[in-house]
Amino acid sequence: MPDYEYESKASAMGYDNICGVDEAGRGPLAGPVYAAAVILPQGLVIDGLNDSKKLSEKKRELLYDKVIENAIAWSVGVATEQEIDEVNILQATYLAMRRAVEGLEVKADYALIDGNRMPPLSIEGETVIKGDALSMSIAAASIIAKVSRDRFMLEIDKEYPEYQFSKHKGYGTALHYEMIEKYGVSPVHRRSFLKKLL
16 A cells, blocks of 8 residues: 655655656557656545556546545646657656646655656656555556546547547557557557557
């Protein structure tokens, strides 16, 4: 269960507004990559908050509302499929993370980043491996990023119903590959992920 150990350490170093940052959608074949940054009140316990991948869609939706109601600040950053193709998925993820952190209405002075790679940010920070299962702020960011991206993919599904994005959210499932073979590559597909099919 995530807690505030990393946030407390950063507070002890003199930082006031510590944000957790996580991404959603690095792996899919279609759609943007999303990132979220969240600053929570220190010590706030949100029951059930955990790595978004371990939760059901219904649970994530409920937690999304709780995080937004209780957060000091939250923000979502996006890098488009065109940007992913231009700069590669890692750099596009950094871009989305930077946009999320810079979009916070209450400016963060320290960032806890899920994973083992530090994006170039204008503030200090550190990486936390499996951070979405360890840090409350990162777990909150994980929920916001995942739900925001899933909702966007449901909108894309309305534009391109033939690909059935509502079922796979752009991930490389057997169904998704089948639809790509049938209908070709759409404007929302990441061409750099589909080189073998182009």
